[in-house]
Amino acid sequence: MDNLRPLGLRKRLIELLLPKRKAIAFEKEPSLVRAKLLVERLHRPQFPMKLQPALSTSMSLLDSRNMLSPPKPAKLRRLTSLLTPAEASQTDRFIPSHRNLTLNKLTPQNEQPHPNALPQTHIKAQTSKIYQNHVAEACGLDVNSRILCYRPAPPERSQPLSVFSSMGQKQKTGLLRPSVASARAKKIPTAPERVLDAPNIVDDFYLNLVAWALSNLIAIGLEDTVYVWNASTGSVGLLCELGNNMLVTSLRWSEDGSYISVGKEDGSIEIWDIETNLRLRTLLHGTGSRVAAHCWLSHLVALGSREGSIFHSDVRVNDHLVSKLETHVGEVCGIEYRPDAQQFCLGANDNLVAVWDARATLEPIFKKTNHRAAVKAMAWCPFQNSLLATGGGTSDKTIHFWNTSTGARVNLIETESQISSLNWGYESKTGYEVVATHGYPLNSISLFNYPTLQKTGEISLAHDSRVLSGCMSPDGTTLATVAGDENLKFWPLFDLHKHKTAEPEVGQKHMKRLMELR
Numbered sequence: 001m002d003n004l005r006p007l008g009l010r011k012r013l014i015e016l017l018l019p020k021r022k023a024i025a026f027e028k029e030p031s032l033v034r035a036k037l038l039v040e041r042l043h044r045p046q047f048p049m050k051l052q053p054a055l056s057t058s059m060s061l062l063d064s065r066n067m068l069s070p071p072k073p074a075k076l077r078r079l080t081s082l083l084t085p086a087e088a089s090q091t092d093r094f095i096p097s098h099r100n101l102t103l104n105k106l107t108p109q110n111e112q113p114h115p116n117a118l119p120q121t122h123i124k125a126q127t128s129k130i131y132q133n134h135v136a137e138a139c140g141l142d143v144n145s146r147i148l149c150y151r152p153a154p155p156e157r158s159q160p161l162s163v164f165s166s167m168g169q170k171q172k173t174g175l176l177r178p179s180v181a182s183a184r185a186k187k188i189p190t191a192p193e194r195v196l197d198a199p200n201i202v203d204d205f206y207l208n209l210v211a212w213a214l215s216n217l218i219a220i221g222l223e224d225t226v227y228v229w230n231a232s233t234g235s236v237g238l239l240c241e242l243g244n245n246m247l248v249t250s251l252r253w254s255e256d257g258s259y260i261s262v263g264k265e266d267g268s269i270e271i272w273d274i275e276t277n278l279r280l281r282t283l284l285h286g287t288g289s290r291v292a293a294h295c296w297l298s299h300l301v302a303l304g305s306r307e308g309s310i311f312h313s314d315v316r317v318n319d320h321l322v323s324k325l326e327t328h329v330g331e332v333c334g335i336e337y338r339p340d341a342q343q344f345c346l347g348a349n350d351n352l353v354a355v356w357d358a359r360a361t362l363e364p365i366f367k368k369t370n371h372r373a374a375v376k377a378m379a380w381c382p383f384q385n386s387l388l389a390t391g392g393g394t395s396d397k398t399i400h401f402w403n404t405s406t407g408a409r410v411n412l413i414e415t416e417s418q419i420s421s422l423n424w425g426y427e428s429k430t431g432y433e434v435v436a437t438h439g440y441p442l443n444s445i446s447l448f449n450y451p452t453l454q455k456t457g458e459i460s461l462a463h464d465s466r467v468l469s470g471c472m473s474p475d476g477t478t479l480a481t482v483a484g485d486e487n488l489k490f491w492p493l494f495d496l497h498k499h500k501t502a503e504p505e506v507g508q509k510h511m512k513r514l515m516e517l518r
Contacts, residue, residue, distance in 0.1 A: 175454050176430055184430050188447065188457035192489035193478070196229065198222060203484035205393065205420065205439065205468065206292045206333040206349065206376060208250045210482045212471045215257035217274065218480060220488060221248030226262055228274070231473070239272060240279065249290040250303075261301060263291030269303060271315055283313045283320055293376075295335040295344070297358070304332020308348060312361075323361050327354050333376040340385050343404055347375030353390050355404050366407040372396040377436065379422040382476075389434055391419030399436060399448070413453055417442040421470035423479060425494035430456055435493060437481055439466030445481065445491065463487060 175181070200223045201209060209221040218229045224242040229235070242248065242264065250263030259280070262270045267287040271280045289306035300322065301313045308328030313320040330349030337344045337358070343365070346354045353368040353375050373393030381387035386405040392398050397418060401411040417438040425433050425447075433456060436446045443466050445459040465484030472479055479491045 175452055176449060176456070180429050181454065181456060184427060184456045187427075188459065188493065189491060190459065192462075193492050194490040196488040198482055198486045198488045201468070201482060201484070201486055202247060203465070203468065205418070205466070206331060206374070208252075208293055208333075208469055209248065210469050210471055210480060210488070211251040211253050211260070212473055212480060213253040213257035213260070213274075214255070214474050215274075216474055217253075217257065218488075219251050219253070219260055220482065221251050221262070223247060226251065226260075228260075237277075239274075239277060240270070247290070249292055250294055252294055252296055254296045255298065261294060261296065263294050263303065265290045267291060267305060269294060269301060269313075281315065283315070285311050285313075285321070292331055292333045293335045295337055297337045297341055297344070302335055302337070302344065304328075304335055304346065304348070306331045308332060308350065310335075310346060325356070325361055327364055327367075328352055330374070333374060334378040334390075336378045336380055338380050338385055338404075339382060342385070345378055345380075345388055345390070345404075347378050347390060349374040351375065351392070351396070353378075353400075353402075355388070355402070355407075366402075366404065368400070368402065368407075368409075370400055370409065371398070373418070377419045377422040379424055379434070381432075382424050383432065389422050389424075391422050391436060394418040394440060399434065401450075411451065411453060413448055415446060417444070418466070420467050421481075423470060423472045425472065425476055425479075426497035427456075428495045433494070435470070435479055437462075437467040437470040437479075439468075443467055443483065445470075445479070447493065459491065462489065462491075 176184070198220055201220075202223060207221075211219050212231075213219070216231045218231055219239065220227055220229070224244075224246050226239040226241075226248055228237055228239050239260070240262065242262075247265040248262060249265055252261050252263075254260070258274060260272050260274055262272065264270065267285055267289050269283040269291060271283070272278065273280055283301065283303075285303070285305070287305040287307065287309065291303050291305065294301060294303035299314055299316050301315060302310060303313070304310050308326070308330055310325040310327065310332060312322040312324075314322050327346065328348035328350050330352075332346055332348045334347030335344065342358055344356050344358055346352075346356070346364075351369065351371045351373060353366075353371065354364040355366045355368075356364050368390075371390065371392040373396035375390050375392055377389075377391030377399075379389045381389070386403050387410070388402045388404050390400050390402065392400075394417075397415045399413040399415065399419060399422065400409055401413075402408070403410050413434075415436065415438065417440060419436050420439050421437045423435050425435055427433055430449050432450050434448045434450055436448070438444045438446065443461055443463050445462045445467070446455065447457045448454065449456050462481060463483035463485050464487075467481050467483045470479055470481040475496055477492060477494050477496055479493050480488060481491065482488045
C-alpha cells in the first residue's frame with residue numbers, strides 16, 4: 001500500500017494542475033495518443049531489459065508533466081501519417097515487432113557480403129566459409145543437408161525390382177516358407193523313374209547328344225548312330241548310321257517334331273523325315289569342323305562351328321546359306337532362339353554370351369563376358385520372353401540371369417560344379433524353378449526357385465559320371481539326363497502347368513457354335 005501512495009498522489013496532482021483544455025483533447029483523441037506510443041515503441045532500440053528503480057515521492061511536478069502529458073493534436077496527425085493501416089494492425093503492446101529482428105541473416109542468400117563491402121569483410125566471410133566446410137567434413141556432414149526433417153523418408157524395397165513387375169504379377173519377396181520348402185524337397189525323387197542304356201556315348205562336354213521332340217520322341221546319338229525312343233509306347237528304333245567313323249555331334253528336332261537334324265563331325269547337317277526314316281538333304285557349309293550346337297526356327301537352321309562362326313540356312317531352297325556371323329573366337333556350344341523368335345543367344349568356349357536380334361544380324365545387341373568358363377547351358381524363360389539364364393563350365397560354376405531387353409544382369413546363382421544344361425519348370429506350390437545339371441565334381445541335379453533364388457532341392461550323384469546334357473519333356477514335367485556312365489535317366493521333377501485362358505465373349509461363343517454346326 002505504501003508503494004501505491006506516490007502513484008495516487010502524482011495522478012491527483014496532474015488532474016489539478018493540467019489545463020482543462022488539454023484534458024478534453026486527451027479524452028477526444030485517445031487513438032492519436034496510442035499512435036504516438038506505437039511509433040515510439042517501434043523506433044525504440046531493442047536493449048536488454050533492466051530493472052528500473054521505483055519512482056520516488058520527490059519527483060518533481062515538471063518531470064511528471066513531461067512524462068504523461070499528451071501531445072498536441074497537430075503533432076499527432078503528423079505522426080500518424082507515418083504509419084500505414086497494415087503496419088499499425090500487425091503489432092501489439094505485448095508482442096514484439098519483427099522489423100528489428102535479424103532472422104534474415106540466417107538465410108543462405110545473406111551469407112555472402114555485398115560486392116561493394118570492404119576487403120576485410122570479404123576475407124572474413126571466406127575464412128568463415130572455409131572453416132565451416134572443414135568442420136562439416138571432419139564430422140562427416142553435408143553442409144547443404146537439412147537438419148530437421150518434418151516428413152519421413154519413403155520406404156525402400158527389401159529386394160531389387162524384379163522383371164516380373166512388368167508382367168503385372170505379384171512380386172515375391174524373401175524366401176519360401178519353411179513348410180513349403182520342406183514339402184517341395186520331399187517331392188524331389190532320389191532315384192530316376194526310368195533308366196535306359198546309352199552305350200558308346202561320346203563323353204564330351206561341348207556336344208549336345210540328346211533331344212526331346214514335341215511328339216514325345218527322344219533322339220540320342222551314340223558315336224555314329226542315332227536312335228529314337230518313343231516315350232509314349234516305349235518302342236525304340238534306329239534312325240540312321242553315319243558310317244566311316246563319322247561321329248554324331250549334335251541333335252535337334254524341328255518345332256513340330258516332324259524332322260530331326262543331325263550335326264556331324266565334318267561340319268555338315270543332315271535333315272531326316274521321322275515318319276519315313278528318309279534323309280531329305282544335307283547342308284554343307286565348308287567349315288570342315290564339327291557342329292556342336294544348332295537350333296531350328298521354322299524353316300531356318302542356325303548352327304555354330306568350332307572356329308566360332310554362325311551360319312543360318314534355309315532348308316526350303318537349294319542355295320540354303322542365308323547369313324554368316326562372326327562373333328566368337330571359340331567353339332560355339334550353345335544356340336537358343338527366344339520363344340517369340342525375336343532374339344537368339346549364343347554361347348561358346350571363349351566364355352562369351354552374345355544376344356542377337358533375329359531381324360538384324362549385323363552386330364549382336366549385347367556381349368556378356370561375366371562367365372569365366374565355356375557357356376553351354378542356355379535357357380529362355382517360358383513366361384518372360386526377355387529373361388535368359390546362362391550357365392558356365394568348371395572354372396565358372398555360376399548361373400546368370402539376363403534381361404535381354406536392357407542387357408542388365410538381374411540375378412546370379414553360384415553353384416559348386418560345372419553346369420552342362422539349364423531348363424525351366426513349374427511346381428504348383430513354389431512356382432517357377434530352374435533345374436541345372438552338373439558335371440565334375442558332384443554329378444548332381446540342382447533346383448532353384450525363381451525369383452527368390454532359393455535352392456529347393458538337389459539330387460546328389462545323379463550319375464556315376466558327369467552329366468553331359470539334359471532336356472525337358474514336352475509337357476514340362478520330366479527331365480531326361482545323359483552322362484558319361486552310358487545311362488539315359490528320367491526324373492519327374494515338376495507339375496503340369498495349366499495356363500489360364502480368357503473366357504471367350506458371348507459373340508465369340510455364338511460364332512464358334514455356328515462354325516461347329518457347319
